[in-house]
Amino acid sequence: MAFPDFRAADATAVRNSVQLLDGPLDLTLPTPCAGWTLSDLLSHMTIQHLGFAAAARGEPWPLSQWTPRPLSSDPFAEYAAASEEVIAAFAAVEALDAPMPLPEISPTPIPTWRGIGAHTIDYVVHGWDVARTLGAPFTLPEDLLAEVLPIAESVPDGPNRDREGTAFAHALPIPAPATTLDRILLLLGRRP
Template sequence: MDVLNELLRSDFRDLDRRASDLYLSTVARVDPARLHLPTPCPDWTLHGLLRHQVSQDEGFAAAARGAGGTLAVWRGGRLGGDPLAAARASAGLVEKAFAEDGVPEREFVLPEVRDGGGFPGALAITFHFVDLVVHAWDVAATIGAPWEPGEELTEAALKVAAIVPADPETRGPGLSFDQVVPFRDGPPEHRLLALLGRSPAWRPGC
């Protein structure tokens, strides 16, 4: 069975909840005074990155219920005065929406992916999952915190990363992922970062 077919037959909802815990535990370390810092995602400061994930959570929650077709649904996230509370609230929306019966069999409309259109729910959930795992690293790298996804989350995320198109038209500034970073040897979590356009050696200011 190839990786795509394996993912289409999967139920990543438990893995997604665990990835959310990883992400939220990292956000809990963020000092609001550091929200201006640059992140490994060149388009975003730390504030922008956290706001992006809140927006993505809200979008995926809407898509799980058949209401994700407009870009506005994916762009409205706000941090308010408490970024952690905002992150927890949006994560709760996703967990509740994904927990409904039959969600992996539903069609998710994801207007920000490729040319938009519908994706099988089982596959769409893997997209949300891999974003959480890697954005947890983005936050951790920005603030100098540890990032320890563990073997199971890393292996699952590598499977999702393997199906992300790597052609120049779908990678680069303003797109979901930057170009694949050359990678020779190292732990699998570093390979995951490289596949999704991140240098494992990134540090603030470098």
């Protein structure tokens, strides 16, 4: 059975976020993520890359390690290195149906293809968060957005989105017409 392979889309979305962050950064800027500054978002994104990379390699990464920590003296270099680490870890995956332990997402391992898909949609949205924070344009290829739209459509919208620290706010109404990016963002509680 063939499983969806989101690795190319993930690498594109992640590298796009790196390009957005390359330059002088005001880490105190507020982001579209409620209550988070750019520093908070960058710390979260860095730790997510490291956690997903460890999971893809089958290494233990307990829930306690998913907590964002203070950034280093060179947060961009730290983020760029973590980005390449997760891309390389995903590229080395041999079985997309192998179990992937992601305690931050699920108490039981999920199929690796699904974990990579979750990471991909997160970096489409977080890339947009960064662009919005910096007042920069945000573009990803339309075919990539179309590939990941079903992931956004599959994220349950219910009481789980009310919990503290949840990844996404409640879905918002989607006007007609709406771009693919706008649909993704609205489904995941962002206001394009």
